[in-house]
Structure formats: C-alpha cells, structure tokens
Amino acid sequence: MSSTMDSAADKRDQIQSRVASSLRRRHAKERRFRMFGLAAVMIGLAFVAVLFVSIFSRGLPAFWQSSMTLDVYFNPEILDVGPAPVRQQDESPRDFEQRQQSWRTRLTMANWNKVMQDALIAAKPELEEHRRSLRKLFTNGEKYRLRDMVAEDPSLIGQTHSVKLLADAEVDVWVRGNIDRSLPDSRLQLSPEVRRIADQLHDEGILKVAFSTVLFTNPDSRSSPASAGLAGAFMGSLFMMMVVICLAVPVGVASAIYLEEFAPQNKFVDLIEVNINNLAAVPSIVFGLLGASIFINYLRLPLSAPLVGGLVLSLMTLPTVIITTRSALKAVPPSIRQAALALGASRVQTVFQQVLPLAVPGILTGSIIGIAQALGETAPLLLIGMNAFVANIPATPFEQSTALPVQIYLWQGNEMRNFFEARTSAAIIVLVLLMITLNALAIWLRKKFETRW
Amino acid sequence: MKMVDPDVMVRRDDDRQSQRAASQGVKMSARDVKVFYGDNEAIKGIDLDIMENEVIAFIGPSGCGKSTFLRTLNRMNDTIENCRIEGKVTLDGEDIYDPSLDVVLLRAKVGMVFQKPNPFPKSIYDNIAYGPRLHGLAKRKYDLDEIVESSLRKAGLWEEVKDRLDRPGTGLSGGQQQRLCIARAIAVSPEVILMDEPCSALDPIATAKIEELIDELTESYTIAIVTHSMQQAARVSHRTAYFHLGELVEVNDTETVFTNPEHELTEAYITGRFG
Numbered sequence: 144m145s146s147t148m149d150s151a152a153d154k155r156d157q158i159q160s161r162v163a164s165s166l167r168r169r170h171a172k173e174r175r176f177r178m179f180g181l182a183a184v185m186i187g188l189a190f191v192a193v194l195f196v197s198i199f200s201r202g203l204p205a206f207w208q209s210s211m212t213l214d215v216y217f218n219p220e221i222l223d224v225g226p227a228p229v230r231q232q233d234e235s236p237r238d239f240e241q242r243q244q245s246w247r248t249r250l251t252m253a254n255w256n257k258v259m260q261d262a263l264i265a266a267k268p269e270l271e272e273h274r275r276s277l278r279k280l281f282t283n284g285e286k287y288r289l290r291d292m293v294a295e296d297p298s299l300i301g302q303t304h305s306v307k308l309l310a311d312a313e314v315d316v317w318v319r320g321n322i323d324r325s326l327p328d329s330r331l332q333l334s335p336e337v338r339r340i341a342d343q344l345h346d347e348g349i350l351k352v353a354f355s356t357v358l359f360t361n362p363d364s365r366s367s368p369a370s371a372g373l374a375g376a377f378m379g380s381l382f383m384m385m386v387v388i389c390l391a392v393p394v395g396v397a398s399a400i401y402l403e404e405f406a407p408q409n410k411f412v413d414l415i416e417v418n419i420n421n422l423a424a425v426p427s428i429v430f431g432l433l434g435a436s437i438f439i440n441y442l443r444l445p446l447s448a449p450l451v452g453g454l455v456l457s458l459m460t461l462p463t464v465i466i467t468t469r470s471a472l473k474a475v476p477p478s479i480r481q482a483a484l485a486l487g488a489s490r491v492q493t494v495f496q497q498v499l500p501l502a503v504p505g506i507l508t509g510s511i512i513g514i515a516q517a518l519g520e521t522a523p524l525l526l527i528g529m530n531a532f533v534a535n536i537p538a539t540p541f542e543q544s545t546a547l548p549v550q551i552y553l554w555q556g557n558e559m560r561n562f563f564e565a566r567t568s569a570a571i572i573v574l575v576l577l578m579i580t581l582n583a584l585a586i587w588l589r590k591k592f593e594t595r596w
Numbered sequence: 597m598k599m600v601d602p603d604v605m606v607r608r609d610d611d612r613q614s615q616r617a618a619s620q621g622v623k624m625s626a627r628d629v630k631v632f633y634g635d636n637e638a639i640k641g642i643d644l645d646i647m648e649n650e651v652i653a654f655i656g657p658s659g660c661g662k663s664t665f666l667r668t669l670n671r672m673n674d675t676i677e678n679c680r681i682e683g684k685v686t687l688d689g690e691d692i693y694d695p696s697l698d699v700v701l702l703r704a705k706v707g708m709v710f711q712k713p714n715p716f717p718k719s720i721y722d723n724i725a726y727g728p729r730l731h732g733l734a735k736r737k738y739d740l741d742e743i744v745e746s747s748l749r750k751a752g753l754w755e756e757v758k759d760r761l762d763r764p765g766t767g768l769s770g771g772q773q774q775r776l777c778i779a780r781a782i783a784v785s786p787e788v789i790l791m792d793e794p795c796s797a798l799d800p801i802a803t804a805k806i807e808e809l810i811d812e813l814t815e816s817y818t819i820a821i822v823t824h825s826m827q828q829a830a831r832v833s834h835r836t837a838y839f840h841l842g843e844l845v846e847v848n849d850t851e852t853v854f855t856n857p858e859h860e861l862t863e864a865y866i867t868g869r870f871g
Contacts, residue, residue: 408677478714482777484675485708486727486784487700496726497716 198575202568208355208369209310209318211280211344213262216303217293221257224249227297250294255286259308266349270340279337280344282311284367309357310341310350312368312562318345319352321561358569362536363550368559373570375536379449379529379544380518380577386453386540387460387517392510394457395464402465403472404494423462430459431523439527447528450540455527456517463516467509471502504592511585515578521548547574621648623788623818624669624706629683631664631673638664640842641683646788651810651819653833653850655826657865660839662822666790669820670706671699687788704731707781711793713773715765715780720757723765723776724748727784743783751779752809771802778809782817789813791821795828807832826866830854838862 228242256278263277264270270277285308292306293299313332316322318341328335344350361372406412434455438444444451475498483493524530530549537544545553551570557563624646631639639661646652646669654662664673671692673679685692692702704727715723724744727733734740744761748754753775757768765776774794781789791810795803810819810832823829829836830850837847838861846859857863 476714478710478712479716481672481675481708481710482714482716482780483726485670485672485703485710486730486780487703488726488730489700492730501717 198568198571201565202570202572204319205565205569206354206358207352208357209315209345209350209352210307210355211263211266211310211350212305212307213259213266213349214303215258215262215289215306215308216265217289217300218258218261219301221261222250222253222293222300224253224300247294250290251287253290255289256281258289259285262306262308263349267344267347273336273340276334276336276340279333280310280314280341280350282309282367282369284361284364284370285309288370307353309355309369312559314341314350315352315369316561317341318350321565358566358573362534363532363545363553364534365532368557368562371554371566373547373550373573375533376545376547376550376570377573378537379452379533380547382449382537382540382544383453383456383546384514384518386450387457387514388510390453391457391460391464391513391517395461395513396468396506396510399465399468399472400494400499403469404498405490419462419465423466426522427459427520428522428526430455431526433458434523435526445541445543447531447533447543447545448541449529449537449544449546451527452524452529452544452546453540455523456520459520459523460513460517463513464510467513468502468506471505471509472498474505475501504589507588507592508585511581511588515581515585518581519548519574519578521546521552524549525552547577622646623648623650623688624820625686626665626668627684627686629665629668629681629685631661631668632680632682633676634678638842639668642844644837644844644847646818646820647835648818649814649816650835651814651821651833652847653829653836654820654822654839655824655829655836655865656839656845658824659841661842662837662839663792665839666792666820666822667708669788669790670703670708672708674699704784705786706788706790707784707786709774709777709781709789709791709794712797713770713777715768715773715776717764717766719762720748720765720768720776721761723780724783727780731784733784747779747783748776750782750813751775752805752812753779769802771798771805774798774802774806775809778806778813782813786817788818788820791819793822793824796824803828826854838865840865 224246228239228246230239259281260274260277263280264274289306292304310318314337317324317331317333317338322331331338333341341350357370358372359377360374361370362375363373364371402412402416434451438451438454439446444454479497479501480493483497484490488496524546529545530553531543531545532553533543533545535542547570551567551574554563554567554570557566622645626642626644629639629642630637642665644665654666656662667673668681668685669692673681681693687702687705691697692706716726718726721744724747725734725740728740728743734743745754745758748757753772756772757763757776765773768776774797778789778794795806798806807828810821813819814834821829821833833850835847836850836853838845838853838857838859840861846853846857846862848858852858853862854866857866
C-alpha cells in the first residue's frame with residue numbers, strides 16, 4: 144500500500160518537473176515571439192520615419208523661393224500699346240473682340256524684359272552696364288504676370304508698383320547652393336557674369352529667399368520652372384475625388400446593401416460575389432486600359448479630363464467600397480434584424496432604420512479609405528492621357544488636367560533635377576498630408592458615430 | 597378571411613384539446629406542420645392548438661424543434677434561407693401562410709421575445725416607440741408617450757427607467773433589457789407573444805421578475821414560451837408541450853405533464869434521464 148503511494152508521489156514529482164521544464168521552454172518561446180513582433184513593428188516605424196524625414200527635409204525648402212521685390216515702373220514708352228479698346232456704339236461684338244485681341248497681342252509683344260531690367264537697375268544703378276545679363280535673373284513667367292496685371296488694369300501704365308518678381312530657377316539653385324559651385328563653366332547653365340550678379344544681389348538682400356505661395360497658386364510650367372505649381376494637379380485630383388464620391392460610394396454602398404440584405408442565396412449571386420473580390424485584385428493599370436477603350440474610344444469623352452479619370456478610379460474603387468460595406472453590414476448582429484422583423488418591420492424598413500445606421504461608421508471608413516486609395520493612384524491615369532502637360536488650372540471636370548500623383552511622376556522625371564527634386568518632394572508632402580487628412584477624417588467619423596451610444 | 601376546415605379540426609384534434617378549445621377558444625392552431633431546412637426535416641408534422649389567454653410551455657431536449665416550431669407561429673422562419681414549411685397554421689382561424697396575408701400584419705399580432713435581450717442601440721423611449729411608429733399607432737407625440745409609458749408599466753420597468761427614457765437601452769442590465777424587449781413587443785398590442793427561452797441569459801432574480809411578468813401578461817395576452825428549465829415551465833405555464841426529435845410527443849395540463857406524464861419519453865426527460 145505504502146509502496147504504491149510512494150510510486151504515485153514519485154510519478155507526481157516527475158510530472159511536475161517535466162511541466163516545469165516545458166514551462167521554461169514555453170516562456171522562452173513566448174518571449175521570442177514577442178521580440179519578433181516588436182522588432183517587426185520597430186522596423187516598420189523606422190522605415191516610415193526615414194521616409195518622412197527624407198521627404199520633409201527635401202520638400203520643405205521648395206516652399207521658399209528666391210525672389211526680388213522691386214518697384215516696377217510701367218513705362219508708357221516701352222508699353223506703347225495705346226489705351227485699352229472701349230466698345231463703340233455702332234461696333235459689332237466681333238469687331239470689338241478683334242480690336243481687343245490685337246490690343247492684347249501688342250501688350251504681349253511689348254518689351255517686358257526691359258521693364259524688369261529697368262526696375263532692377265532703378266534699385267541698383269551700377270548694373271546698367273550688365274543690362275543684357277539681367278533678364279536671365281527673372282523667371283520667364285514673370286513677364287506674363289506683369290502683362291496680365293496691365294491687361295486687367297490698363298491704368299497701371301505710367302505708374303510705379305512694388306512687385307515681387309520670382310528669380311529664375313537656375314538662379315535659385317545657384318544662390319541656395321543646390322549645385323556644386325566648383326563645376327567648370329561649361330557645365331553650368333548660367334554665365335559667370337549672371338552668377339556674379341546673382342551672388343551680389345543675394346549678399347545685398349535684393350535677391351531674397353522668401354516663403355512663396357507659387358506652389359499652391361500656379362499650374363505646372365515648363366518655360367518658367369520657377370513658377371511651376373501644383374494648383375492644376377490639385378484641382379484635377381479634387382474633381383476626380385468628387386466624381387468618385389458621387390459615383391463609387393453610392394453605387395458601391397447600394398450594391399453591397401442589395402447583395403448582403405436582399406439578394407437570394409444562389410449560384411449566380413455567389414458568382415457575382417467571387418467576381419467582385421477578383422475585381423478588387425485586378426491591377427489598376429487594367430482599369431486604365433478599360434477606361435481608355437470605353438470612355439475615350441467608345442463614348443468619346445474628352446482626353447485628359449478629370450471626369451474620365453474619376454470614372455476610371457470609380458471603377459477601381461467600387462470593389463473596395465462594396466467589400467468594406469458588406470463587412471460593415473455583416474458586423475451588425477442578426478439579433479437586431481430579428482428584433483425589427485418581429486415587430487413587424489418590413490425588410491427594407493429593417494435595413495434602413497436599424498441595420499444601416501449601425502453600419503454607417505464602417506461604411507464611411509471603408510469609403511474614405513477607398514477614396515484615399517483612388518487619390519493616390521497613378522497608373523490608370525497615364526493611360527487616359529492625364530500625364531499630359533497642362534499649363535492651366537481646370538475650372539470644370541471636363542477640362543484637361545493632371546492629378547497630384549501624376550504631377551509627382553512628371554516632376555520627378557524633369558531634366559532640371561536640382562530644382563525639381565525639391566518640387567517633387569513638396570508635391571509628395573501635399574499628397575501625403577491630403578491622405579493623412581482623409582484618414583483622420585475617417586477615424587474621426589468612426590469615433591463620432593460609434594460613441595453615440 | 598379563411599376559416600379552418602372544421603373536418604380537419606375534428607379529425608386531428610385530441611379530445612382534451614377540443615374540450616379546452618370549446619371552453620376557451622383556440623387562438624392559434626397548427627395542423628400537420630412540417631419544417632425543412634434544405635433536405636433536413638426539423639419538424640415532422642405537428643398538430644397543436646394554443647388557447648386564448650393561456651401560457652403554453654414548449655419543452656424538450658436541444659434540437660427537438662421547439663424553437664423552430666415557435667418561429668413558424670409568426671413566420672420568423674421566413675427570414676432563414678432554404679427553410680421550407682408545410683402544413684397549416686392559423687391565427688383566429690385565418691391561415692397565416694396564405695400568400696395574400698401580409699406578414700407585417702401577422703407579426704404585429706404575434707410578437708416575439710428572443711433568447712438574448714436585443715434592444716436596439718437607441719434610447720429606451722425609441723426602443724418602445726419603434727413598433728408603434730412603424731404601424732402608425734400614435735398620431736400625436738402625446739399618444740406615443742402614453743403607449744411608451746403603459747408598455748413599460750406592463751413590463752414592470754417604468755419605475756426603474758422613467759427618469760432616463762433618453763438613455764440607451766443597451767445600457768440597462770440584462771434583466772432590464774429583456775423586460776424592455778417585452779415592453780417593446782407589448783407596445784404594438786399583439787394578441788400572442790412568443791418567447792424563445794427569454795430567461796436563459798438572465799440571473800435568477802431577473803428570471804423571477806420575468807416569470808412574474810408572464811403571469812401578469814396572461815390576463816391580456818396569449819403566450820407561448822420555449823424553455824429549457826422545467827421548473828420554469830412548471831411555474832409559469834398552464835399547459836406544457838413536450839417535443840422530441842421534431843415531433844410533439846405530448847401536450848397536456850402542466851400539472852399532468854409533470855406529475856403523471858402519459859408518454860415514457862416525457863417522463864424520461866422530466867426526471868432528468870436525458871436532455
């Protein structure tokens with residue numbers, strides 16, 4: 144009897160020691176796994192940090208630009224274009240337009256370079272002898288800006304106004320040291336004289352690096368890189384976003400509600416479901432091809448228009464919206480549906496009065512993430528001509544335009560690397576901030592609707 | 597208005613049921629009801645009458661079809677995909693599976709309380725008011741207030757929640773939530789209330805309150821209750837029906853069922869030999 148008890152006690156000891164040793168192993172395993180997880184998170188965060196630091200350190204300087212604030216005298220001798228035409232009583236609208244046109248042409252043909260040169264010489268008279276080199280200091284777009292000022296207000300002729308004139312991109316690069324100053328003349332764009340004058344003006348504080356809103360207010364420009372901005376691309380993206388919101392969200396939510404709440408369960412609906420999931424995995428460039436062939440070749444919609452871009456992105460976003468909406472609807476407990484049905488609510492009433500309000504936070508989150516995805520998409524837009532160079536800001540979704548990510552793509556391929564590298568990063572900053580805003584909005588909306596109860 | 601074929605009633609009904617039917621009036625009746633989930637026959641031909649103002653308890657081991665049968669009485673099975681029902685169920689002699697009958701109307705007459713309290717994530721007031729609003733029972737705000745108050749009073753919840761009608765119904769305790777669900781069912785003035793294990797998620801005190809409530813409700817409503825607790829069936833019901841593997845084995849006065857069951861399966865179940 145006692146021997147069997149002894150052996151039982153032995154056996155218990157044995158088991159306990161075995162458990163103890165295995166426990167050590169298990170704990171070690173757990174620690175290891177936690178370490179792996181933590182390391183993975185750390186690596187991820189490190190990459191994000193590197194990305195942000197590199198983009199911001201490169202992009203932020205682009206918001207500051209070299210410029211000269213000069214007193215510009217709109218010299219009537221140079222701008223000898225006569226008074227702006229006024230409509231005569233017996234004049235046909237066509238004639239008047241023609242006269243106006245020719246006045247504008249004369250205004251454009253005027254020697255604006257001389258106006259700017261004079262302004263600079265007025266500020267620093269000893270530059271008179273280098274007159275020819277001075278025009279290199281201003282970016283090309285500034286003469287059109289002065290012209291537009293006069294076209295808008297012809298009474299400016301004969302007056303002096305203080306105008307902030309942007310320096311040429313090459314001058315900006317030189318002055319801010321974004322180029323190796325020891326390079327031989329043959330490899331520098333600016334002549335030694337212009338470089339010397341630029342340095343001189345910079346030292347004297349006439350040429351200043353100041354905060355500039357050009358990036359936000361101007362469309363893209365090639366002839367005048369210094370005045371290239373994001374406004375056109377931003378508007379294009381905004382219009383596309385609106386098209387996506389107006390199209391993909393309602394259509395996606397409606398089809399998700401139908402599939403989840405009303406569709407009968409049969410082979411056909413299963414097939415649709417599988418294909419929606421497949422659609423979500425289709426590479427975006429395929430949607431671009433589809434859009435090019437349907438919207439542009441068949442429906443003859445305008446090339447490069449945000450409308451077409453929005454349509455293509457809607458197609459691309461649709462599966463995402465449907466899938467997230469369905470999962471939001473699925474997450475509503477069936478007991479809520481039963482409660483409403485048992486009270487005598489119809490299917491439609493149950494869905495719209497009880498189920499949908501509970502699914503709204505999920506639907507909103509899904510939709511906003513879908514929109515954000517569409518906003519960052521580039522590939523399909525290239526195929527419908529949205530990578531075209533567009534030098535004006537679109538006023539409607541039917542006008543030619545480009546989009547923010549496409550603008551990044553275009554700028555990063557620009558041959559003026561020294562100047563456009565910062566511009567590219569600045570565009571990335573704008574896009575990333577837009578994305579962060581959208582995601583924050585999604586989180587805020589979710590929290591707002593969730594904390595209601 | 598379709599009347600039940602009197603022949604069918606006479607032929608299928610057993611003596612005791614027809615006696616009660618004569619004395620009390622049949623509220624609902626099921627004739628040869630079969631329910632299929634796909635090819636699986638969950639209920640294999642049940643004949644049962646539910647009398648006016650009685651509490652009838654459905655008991656039986658898990659999977660015996662008692663909940664399924666309960667749900668045929670207000671056509672909640674319709675919401676389940678590939679569920680098929682055969683036979684005839686009538687409410688006040690009217691076939692509830694008649695295609696011309698509006699299921700919304702039926703569910704307004706036959707309310708239901710579920711196993712797990714399922715208040716809407718809305719205020720207590722809106723929970724009660726949802727049904728009356730659906731059916732347009734109140735023309736003015738004042739009428740609606742009155743319906744809400746009287747429903748909550750009948751459910752014995754008024755005193756506990758009258759100061760916080762605008763608070764979420766989901767913030768109440770489990771027992772209060774279940775009484776809220778009962779009040780919500782009462783608010784549309786149903787004739788029959790179906791209860792599917794209404795106390796299985798509640799503690800004994802909350803259970804006792806619900807049972808008390810059922811006792812009071814029987815004055816104005818007909819109640820069918822599915823329960824796993826035989827004590828509960830014994831305490832609250834007038835009659836008890838014992839289900840086994842999709843068949844109705846026995847239905848009798850509760851006292852008879854628990855003291856002197858006719859069928860050996862019933863006896864085995866209530867004495868705890870299986871279940």
